[in-house]
Amino acid sequence: DFLNALEEVKPAFGADDSELEEQIPYGIIHFSRSIGLILEDAMLYVANVRQQDRLRHTSVLISGPPASGKTALAAHIAMKSDYPFIKLITPASMVGFRDEIAKKDHLHKVFTDAYKSPLSMLIIDNIERIIEWNPVGPRLSNSILQALVTLLQTPPPKGHRLLILATTSQRSVMEQLDITTAFDRQISVPAVSDLQELEVALNEFKAFGDSNTARAAVEAVRGNTSSDDVRVGIKTILTTAETAKLSADPVGWFADQLAGQVARYNPGFGGR
Amino acid sequence: DFLNALEEVKPAFGADDSELEEQIPYGIIHFSRSIGLILEDAMLYVANVRQQDRLRHTSVLISGPPASGKTALAAHIAMKSDYPFIKLITPASMVGFRDEIAKKDHLHKVFTDAYKSPLSMLIIDNIERIIEWNPVGPRLSNSILQALVTLLQTPPPKGHRLLILATTSQRSVMEQLDITTAFDRQISVPAVSDLQELEVALNEFKAFGDSNTARAAVEAVRGNTSSDDVRVGIKTILTTAETAKLSADPVGWFADQLAGQVARYNPGFGGR
Amino acid sequence: DFLNALEEVKPAFGADDSELEEQIPYGIIHFSRSIGLILEDAMLYVANVRQQDRLRHTSVLISGPPASGKTALAAHIAMKSDYPFIKLITPASMVGFRDEIAKKDHLHKVFTDAYKSPLSMLIIDNIERIIEWNPVGPRLSNSILQALVTLLQTPPPKGHRLLILATTSQRSVMEQLDITTAFDRQISVPAVSDLQELEVALNEFKAFGDSNTARAAVEAVRGNTSSDDVRVGIKTILTTAETAKLSADPVGWFADQLAGQVARYNPGFGGR
Amino acid sequence: DFLNALEEVKPAFGADDSELEEQIPYGIIHFSRSIGLILEDAMLYVANVRQQDRLRHTSVLISGPPASGKTALAAHIAMKSDYPFIKLITPASMVGFRDEIAKKDHLHKVFTDAYKSPLSMLIIDNIERIIEWNPVGPRLSNSILQALVTLLQTPPPKGHRLLILATTSQRSVMEQLDITTAFDRQISVPAVSDLQELEVALNEFKAFGDSNTARAAVEAVRGNTSSDDVRVGIKTILTTAETAKLSADPVGWFADQLAGQVARYNPGFGGR
Amino acid sequence: DFLNALEEVKPAFGADDSELEEQIPYGIIHFSRSIGLILEDAMLYVANVRQQDRLRHTSVLISGPPASGKTALAAHIAMKSDYPFIKLITPASMVGFRDEIAKKDHLHKVFTDAYKSPLSMLIIDNIERIIEWNPVGPRLSNSILQALVTLLQTPPPKGHRLLILATTSQRSVMEQLDITTAFDRQISVPAVSDLQELEVALNEFKAFGDSNTARAAVEAVRGNTSSDDVRVGIKTILTTAETAKLSADPVGWFADQLAGQVARYNPGFGGR
Amino acid sequence: DFLNALEEVKPAFGADDSELEEQIPYGIIHFSRSIGLILEDAMLYVANVRQQDRLRHTSVLISGPPASGKTALAAHIAMKSDYPFIKLITPASMVGFRDEIAKKDHLHKVFTDAYKSPLSMLIIDNIERIIEWNPVGPRLSNSILQALVTLLQTPPPKGHRLLILATTSQRSVMEQLDITTAFDRQISVPAVSDLQELEVALNEFKAFGDSNTARAAVEAVRGNTSSDDVRVGIKTILTTAETAKLSADPVGWFADQLAGQVARYNPGFGGR
Ligand SMILES: Nc1ncnc2c1ncn2[C@@H]1O[C@H](COP(=O)(O)OP(=O)(O)OP(=O)(O)O)[C@@H](O)[C@H]1O
Numbered sequence A, B, C, D, E, F: 001d002f003l004n005a006l007e008e009v010k011p012a013f014g015a016d017d018s019e020l021e022e023q024i025p026y027g028i029i030h031f032s033r034s035i036g037l038i039l040e041d042a043m044l045y046v047a048n049v050r051q052q053d054r055l056r057h058t059s060v061l062i063s064g065p066p067a068s069g070k071t072a073l074a075a076h077i078a079m080k081s082d083y084p085f086i087k088l089i090t091p092a093s094m095v096g097f098r099d100e101i102a103k104k105d106h107l108h109k110v111f112t113d114a115y116k117s118p119l120s121m122l123i124i125d126n127i128e129r130i131i132e133w134n135p136v137g138p139r140l141s142n143s144i145l146q147a148l149v150t151l152l153q154t155p156p157p158k159g160h161r162l163l164i165l166a167t168t169s170q171r172s173v174m175e176q177l178d179i180t181t182a183f184d185r186q187i188s189v190p191a192v193s194d195l196q197e198l199e200v201a202l203n204e205f206k207a208f209g210d211s212n213t214a215r216a217a218v219e220a221v222r223g224n225t226s227s228d229d230v231r232v233g234i235k236t237i238l239t240t241a242e243t244a245k246l247s248a249d250p251v252g253w254f255a256d257q258l259a260g261q262v263a264r265y266n267p268g269f270g271g272r
């Protein structure tokens, strides 16, 4: 029946490696030097929470444009951290709750669970969606927001340690809502910025078999956009390349669709 | 009694071909080259979801002006896909639910059902109406919106595949609400743009018996609007032609009414 | 007791001729040529729903200024249609329901009833009031609005036919709320536009006994307004004439009051 | 106990003459010619509802500035009408109801009661307060407003007659809310406009014993305001005169206070 | 337990002299001539309600800047009135009620109680707080506001007399909310306006022992503000002087703090 | 189970010294002369409440930029006060309550508890968060706000004494909400204002071992920001220094991060 149906999609508590790996279907491609620097900073926070008493409670905001790889990076850091307790909170894991009060209680419960382990990590994915942000109005759940910000700032009981990674693609909304000040540290994830980074990504992904075809694809994009700029997230690039494979004309279809994306993120260009 | 009355209009779960066919009473007329291109792109997504592991979860937004044939095209694609599980979610199928929470739970239930089949398609028709969009205010159901966007982005369980087709005639509202970024792909459906396409449509529909009368009707429209532009949806054109049949003066009545529609969609013209 | 009291005013389901006739206390006066054209178009839709399979579900919006005769015309068309099932839904028939949910359920129930007859007509009178429109805010019942628009667009079960006539004196509100696109056809009802039409109306109504007094009344109005324009609804004209009868000076009182009305609907004039 | 306490102030249904008379503590003073004209128009409506079949249902809006005598005039008309059933609905009679739904139901009940008598009058006093109007926001009870407007426009059952008198001191709010169009007729009540009318009022009321002191009071007001304008409601004038009686210096205190009122209603003057 | 805890702070009904005296810890200081005039006007209303039949129901609004002594004056008038029934309604007496409905019912109950005595006075302290006014939004409880305004205007039963004194430090909010028109009379309470009045107050209070130190304090304030203006409420002045007593340097600390207050109420000055 | 889980984080009532000490992990560093003056004023209020009858009820607002040490100072004052009853109310202590009504009741309960002791102190930490302030909308809990302001102003029962310290980093919001006028006294806490104060703080904290490295860090910050201004809270400075310890290049990493903070609080600078 219906309640059982809801049961079936209720997420299990705690994340095993396979749940984290599912967030990284295309691996981590180093299309730019900043990917390495991001991972370095993140691992510093991982170490501090584990070792420094006065830093036993640290929260980090990972922000970046849509599809830039925020969730994949958080999952990657979690897997490398070797923490005994890791939980992933996503909007999908909260969709089954009846209303904002139930969601708020669930958040509270997840933090309470984390407090029980001596060393925990919580990944709160897509916080603008968790607070039910809607730019029209604007609307959001103030009760979830209040609970979230309070929980971000509440230290775990003495002797317990907690690192919180939260992701968002709406950094300016976070500023407006005064959520950023609730975080101790911030990490900024970039999109693929230009055709050179695009070529690195396509080659590392082996999107089009050999590097000549990859180059041809890059040139076809340049032809469509008449510019070096890309500013499209790595996820969009990789899934578009994947979709193109079954097309009659993979390179043409890819260049066409990518030019459309470039135009969307670079208003002022032509594009379609 | 009343509850039974509500029962009687409760839609059956799952769509058989007859339910899909009902969405296409006037068939699919190729009044423009873009109709063929739309169907080609759509069938590429149908194939990818079936065959590519990393694309097993794809969502497509079909947008276009009112009456342009969005629902008919989605139904046509579904019939051609040969997927074992197809469901059509419409505002009408949700009107019997008491409030937004019940509607949200129903949406959740439909997705949960789809997750059980290895290869499923969901058609979510008229999403601006499903989220109860009302331009004055503006108002909408944020809880349905949040659930919808989350469900659009939640992958089915491993080994399961899901293609989502959603239609809307309010593309700019979708942009404002940040719903478009929740879709992997987009398809844009055009209205009948000019008198030439109108003539193709009237002839293929055999609206006025022979092609001379069709031409006369087109000329009568041109006379009323003093322009080549039409920009009226195919559904409006076909139902107006059908209504005209019983009129005392079919061609005159058709030209009159269509000129009114042209004026409505092309402000700046005269028309009535 | 109280609940019984509410019971007593609960409208009976279905409309008999006497209920329709009550909407037309002053008959239908042809004060302008457009009255005939309106009735002609309306009867074309009546015939199409009865005979054309693909037009078995048609909705018509009848709009016009306050007191212009919209409800009377809808009732008149219904009486002439000879449909076996006719229902009149008015704000008064919904005032006894507790809240918007109950009203929404009632609307749903009425449509469900109509679906059971092979050939039905629904008159939805004063839809701005049914959706509880209030220009300040603005406020309205979004749940009634959503249900209404969905029900307008939902076809009856196969083999069943349904014509919907809805009236409104707030056409621009309907545009703003995007309700007009939910209708297949539109009819526009005019007010009495000038002194010539006023004279026709007064004569046909035999308001002041003989046509000389009617002319005197028209001239008195002209004297008060210094203009040929009237733009006052037929209902206002007829009830003002009726009220004047018991006055000490019928013509003077009528001209005075009507000039006030003219001024109200023609800002810029003097009037009181 | 508490509920009994509420009981004690619950108004009795129906109005006897003493309840109406309480609304007119200072009588009706003819300080201006318009008072007579207002009563004449009102008695025409009283007669029409009683005698004319097509006017058996008439609603009249009595508007005017605060304290201008609207309620007293309505009560006076009711007493002169000799109708068998008269009810007075005031904000005070509704303050004991829990919420807007209960108030709405009460309104409904009062109308239903009126429908049972063959000839009824309802006085709805201070409708802006009955709909809980609050200029900040602005806020109001849309459910009471919708019920009220619908009830105003719903005719009583066949063979029954109903005259509705409603008062308001917020005419422009009524326009904004589109309530004025729900009334068949309108009456406008003036304030005391100038010092000459003020003198008539003070003399007729015998406020200060003899007419010389009244004149002195008028001159003292003129001295304070340096103008002929007054624009203060008759109720304010009479209660201020009454309050002054126990003062050490009645004329001085009266002139002082009235000048303050004049300044309040005539911004731009000095006054205090 | 918790409910008992709430019980413990529930205010007793009715006010005895000690409750009124607590509102006047520093007595009534005549720092300006207007204090005497205010008391004179107030006693006129006290007498009128007691003696004049047509004035048996009078409401007075006492407004003034924060800390200007409004509550103390109302309590003082009540003590001098010798009325048999006096009640003080404050925001604190309503804080224990669950929601606005419960508060509204409580207000209703208090008025009902007052109606039972032949001669009653109600002091409604801080009405902006009783209606839960919040300038941001702005927000307030419309249901409490509506009940309050209605109760202010409802006369007690025949033969009963009621004087209502209400205080507010938000006179312009009262205007906006149209509450002022619900009052029959108004009294305006001033702050201490200049250094001369300040000196009178400090001397009468014997704040700094002898009048030379008081003068030194006044001069120190002048030194800090470089102006004669003060415009600070008497309560602020007296409590600041009281706090200074335990300071190491009473005169210096007082002058410093008062200069800060002066700057706050006289934007444009320096101050701190 | 879930309710037990909530139980586990429910704060104990009353604060022992260890709870207060936890608020001051890095001690109180006198990086500026104003720290001493703040403590002096605070101890004057502590003494007055204890000794002066008319000041037995005093409320103090401690405001300052984020991370400036407001909570630590309040805890420090409480520990030095030697009051028998001290309670700390934080947003975290209220996150477990279901809704605003429950939070409001809790606040009420805490004050009621404090009233029972002859000499109490309440620390209300972060009042903008306790009233659920959200700058977008803006939104807040008006019922908590109203209760809070009323409770701040309600004196404890006779013979009882209460000092309230409240903290906020949103002083201008407090002004807008008119909350500041509810406080008797105000204390303003500064951030570390310039590089000189920064050096004092780093040295006293012994952040980088010896004072030469501290100086190098200060110079590195100057190099990054090209300015003497800092305006960053002491908490941010100390935690950033602490985090840097495990970094490969502590001084470089510290200077980099601090420059970022300086840029955030001093818009117009470069920064990163
Ligand atoms: N350097 C990289 N960083 C992150 N992800 C990468 C990188 N290189 C490749 N990927 C791949 O790109 C995809 C990133 O998708 P991800 O869902 O993490 O993006 P996102 O920013 O979270 O998107 P959204 O804005 O929709 O939440 C993953 O499939 C991941 O395997």
Ligand SMILES: Nc1ncnc2c1ncn2[C@@H]1O[C@H](COP(=O)(O)OP(=O)(O)OP(=O)(O)O)[C@@H](O)[C@H]1O
Residues within 6 Å of the ligand: B023, B024, B025, B026, B027, B028, B029, B030, B031, B035, B064, B065, B066, B067, B068, B069, B070, B071, B072, B073, B126, B169, B233, B234, B235, B238
């Ligand atoms: N090329 C075409 N594409 C789509 N529909 C077509 C085409 N040619 C003819 N039709 C007919 O036009 C009608 C399209 O109506 P449909 O309801 O799909 O439009 P819609 O865009 O969904 O309208 P709405 O905006 O009201 O949802 C159908 O009856 C269909 O049979």
Ligand SMILES: Nc1ncnc2c1ncn2[C@@H]1O[C@H](COP(=O)(O)OP(=O)(O)OP(=O)(O)O)[C@@H](O)[C@H]1O
Residues within 6 Å of the ligand: C023, C024, C025, C026, C027, C028, C029, C030, C031, C035, C064, C065, C066, C067, C068, C069, C070, C071, C072, C073, C126, C169, C233, C234, C235, C238
């Ligand atoms: N040509 C006409 N069309 C409509 N009504 C007419 C006509 N001639 C006379 N009447 C009379 O005019 C009145 C029209 O009133 P009706 O209530 O239909 O107006 P309405 O436009 O529905 O008003 P409202 O805006 O208040 O709903 C009826 O009494 C009807 O008998």
Ligand SMILES: Nc1ncnc2c1ncn2[C@@H]1O[C@H](COP(=O)(O)OP(=O)(O)OP(=O)(O)O)[C@@H](O)[C@H]1O
Residues within 6 Å of the ligand: D023, D024, D025, D026, D027, D028, D029, D030, D031, D035, D064, D065, D066, D067, D068, D069, D070, D071, D072, D073, D126, D169, D233, D234, D235, D238
């Ligand atoms: N010509 C008059 N018309 C009305 N009232 C008069 C007149 N002359 C004297 N009065 C007295 O003036 C008072 C009018 O008060 P009333 O309450 O009717 O005013 P109102 O306009 O209803 O006030 P509010 O705006 O507060 O509702 C009554 O006491 C009435 O006896």
Ligand SMILES: Nc1ncnc2c1ncn2[C@@H]1O[C@H](COP(=O)(O)OP(=O)(O)OP(=O)(O)O)[C@@H](O)[C@H]1O
Residues within 6 Å of the ligand: E023, E024, E025, E026, E027, E028, E029, E030, E031, E035, E064, E065, E066, E067, E068, E069, E070, E071, E072, E073, E126, E169, E233, E234, E235, E238
């Ligand atoms: N002339 C005076 N008028 C009123 N109060 C006075 C006067 N002289 C001295 N006081 C003292 O000043 C204080 C006035 O405080 P009170 O609470 O009445 O002010 P308030 O205007 O009601 O303040 P709030 O705006 O906070 O409600 C009392 O302690 C009172 O004893």
Ligand SMILES: Nc1ncnc2c1ncn2[C@@H]1O[C@H](COP(=O)(O)OP(=O)(O)OP(=O)(O)O)[C@@H](O)[C@H]1O
Residues within 6 Å of the ligand: F023, F024, F025, F026, F027, F028, F029, F030, F031, F035, F064, F065, F066, F067, F068, F069, F070, F071, F072, F073, F126, F169, F233, F234, F235, F238
């Ligand atoms: N002079 C000082 N005043 C206050 N805190 C100091 C001082 N010197 C060092 N500290 C340390 O700085 C930190 C101040 O943090 P605290 O949480 O009190 O800041 P806050 O202003 O309350 O921050 P928030 O705005 O986040 O509430 C504490 O760890 C405290 O030990």
Ligand SMILES: [Mg+2]
Residues within 6 Å of the ligand: A070, A071, A072, A125, A126, A167
């Ligand atoms: Mg993500």
Ligand SMILES: [Mg+2]
Residues within 6 Å of the ligand: B070, B071, B072, B125, B126, B167
């Ligand atoms: Mg469609």
Ligand SMILES: [Mg+2]
Residues within 6 Å of the ligand: C070, C071, C072, C125, C126, C167
């Ligand atoms: Mg009508």
Ligand SMILES: [Mg+2]
Residues within 6 Å of the ligand: D070, D071, D072, D125, D126, D167
């Ligand atoms: Mg009145």
Ligand SMILES: [Mg+2]
Residues within 6 Å of the ligand: E070, E071, E072, E125, E126, E167
């Ligand atoms: Mg006060």
Ligand SMILES: [Mg+2]
Residues within 6 Å of the ligand: F070, F071, F072, F125, F126, F167
């Ligand atoms: Mg703090």
